[in-house]
Amino acid sequence: MTSPFIYPQQPDVSFDGGDLDCGNGLLLLIRRHIDPLERGGLLEIRSTEISVDEDLPAWCRMTGNELVSFLKEGRQRSFLVCKGQLNERRAPSAPQPAQRGGIELVSVKPLTVFPAPAPAAAIRPLSVMGIGSWPRPRWMLQAVHEHMEGRLDEAAFHATADDAVSLAINAQLRAGADVVSDGEQRRDSYSSFVASRLDNCQLIPLTDLLPLVDDPEEFERELRALDVPAGDVRHPAVFGPLGRSRGIAVHEVDYARALTRAPVKVALPGPYLLTRTMWMECISDRAYDNREDLARDIVRVLREEIACLLASGAALVQLDEPVLSEVVFSGPATQRSFMCGALSEKGDSAVELAFARDLVNAVVAGFPRERIALHMCRGNWTADESKALSGNYKPLVDTLGQMKVGTLFLELCTPRAGEMEILTSLPDDIRIGVGACNQKHAHVETVDHVVAHAEHAIQLFGARRVLLTPDCGFATFADNPLNSAAVAEAKLAVLAQAARILRERHGV
Structure with missing residues (x-):
């Protein structure tokens, strides 16, 4: 889908969130698209939901991402968000195909026959062990x-x-x-x-x-x-x-x-x-x-x-x-x-x-x-x-x-x-x-x-x-x-x- 909005900086990724609001799945889609970008990458988010006008800028401030531009034409809205700050942007990469709010779902056949347990040493009385986590370097x-x-x-x-x-x-x-x-x-x-x-x-x-x-x-x-x-x-x-x-x-x-x-x-x-x-x-x-x-x-x-x-x-x-x-x-x-x-x-x-x-x-x-x-x-x-x-x-x-x-x-x-x-x-x-x-x-x-x-x-x-x-x-x-x-x-x-x-x- 071609965006009706034109920016001086072309987005690396675009998607259409439709009428989703930030409390009903839009942030999940944003995160799905922005996480793979390098810092300085540009994401265009298109929306028809009016509440996003206030909620998305607030989300950008909270997460340290920069709202580069916000355009409106009728009910259509377009937000250009930089992952991190725009001054971190490198040479732009080729734009990726636009996606329409969709996430590719994976279908996996469950196991029908479980493998047998391998032998393991018995844990003797009064054994000492941690619960699990250990400080990371x-x-x-x-x-x-x-x-x-x-x-x-x-x-x-x-x-x-x-x-x-x-x-x-x-x-x-x-x-x-x-x-x-x-x-x-x-x-x-x-x-x-x-x-x-x-x-x-x-x-x-x-x-x-x-x-x-x-x-x-x-x-x-x-x-x-x-x-x-x-x-x-x-x-x-x-x-x-x-x-x-x-x-x-x-x-x-x-x-x-x-x-x-x-x-x-x-x-x-x-x-x-x-x-x-x-x-x-x-x-x-x-x-x-x-x-x-x-x-x-x-x-x-x-x-x-x-x-x-x-x-x-x-x-x-x-x-x-x-x-x-x-x-x-x-x-x-x-x-x-x-x-x-x-x-x-x-x-x-x-x-x-x-x-x-x-x-x-x-x-x-x-x-x-x-x-x-x-x-x-x-x-x-x-x-x-x-x-x-x-x-x-x-x-x-x-x-x-x-x-x-x-x-x-x-x-x-x-x-x-x-x-x-x-x-x-x-x-x-x-x-x-x-x-x-x-x-x-x-x-x-x-x-x-x-x-x-x-x-x-x-x-x-x-x-x-x-x-x-x-x-x-x-x-x-x-x-x-x-x-x-x-x-x-x-x-x-x-x-x-x-x-x-x-x-x-x-x-x-």
Whole structure:
């Protein structure tokens, strides 16, 4: 489609958003077209929606992109937006064919036969491990951003990430960890990274979501609590039927296992978290009638991924479901919350917990229970304890006990988590990964402190059911590590020393 508008600077890409407004899918299309451009690239957005006159300039100011020109002719509007600033523009590239608001959807045939799990070393009692994420080196953070912005190709990105993974695993082994992870070095965050791996899903900056929330001012305050620019934190958005044409994290496990003989664990965002994160009525209804329909496809792709992870030799696959705490510890039932990026509305707590339980059980059905785990906490986006949710496990313990997983990794070091005794009603065949150090604090706990805390857990659950971990990951969001790699290693080393004392004491 030829644009009726003529600019002194020809756009590199043009598309027609029709009558979509910024809160009903236009920003998703803009992000889809502008992200592949180099800085200085020009995008023309055509629209017939009057509200875009005010909303798009505001979006440009918020995201640091320059609105170069705005033209109107009758109902037709044309906005010329520069990615970054116009003074960054290089010699113009050849214009690409115009697109009419359309996004090419990918159709992928699901797996019908799962591969069998490969053997993996059993994880012995009182094993020490991290939850998942590890602080990234500065050069790895740069690579993450350049890769997301299309300025670093896949091969160069993974070559850089391989080096970062090697450093993370070596640090865990030096500390004495019994089970290691790749530190989630290739991920921009513990959950949103899936949008870069799944079909018909994409990452958009949190700033793009302001038109979608009920209280933009409150949402902006929550974003400021991240202590990192909101434009650097991205959120997965679904624009078509979800598919898995390539692995989500299989490549992570394959590389980690090539570096060590230690058991390797890998974390995936859980099905309830992904459903709450991805379901946004104004976007997701392009492909799904309701969130239950979306959830069915999320369950399917996670089951495909877990099967392949176990076949690749992952000793433990961990589902992250921190948003369970948001269900019971946050505000009114219909209030939107930033907690872990779960922006969609939640319903009654009992209904939501039952929905989460059923989704998790559907995902893990038929897999070896001893190789499946679930982690939850109360928020890990800031070191300020007062910003995170607080409450004991009483409203959650029944739901956790009904989930068909072999291990629960639980936040238990911080006072915000309440009394450990509440968990004694959990089934005896579930291991408890006991949070025994606080990843939010730079202070390294003493061995005596960890031994005493773990001994309390052993008296409640028995030594054979206890594993030792930090409360959560050290760098849940890549740009916002809660501690340095040196502190993370020191904390794991204390856990390992405590585990040696406890194994000798309890003969396990």
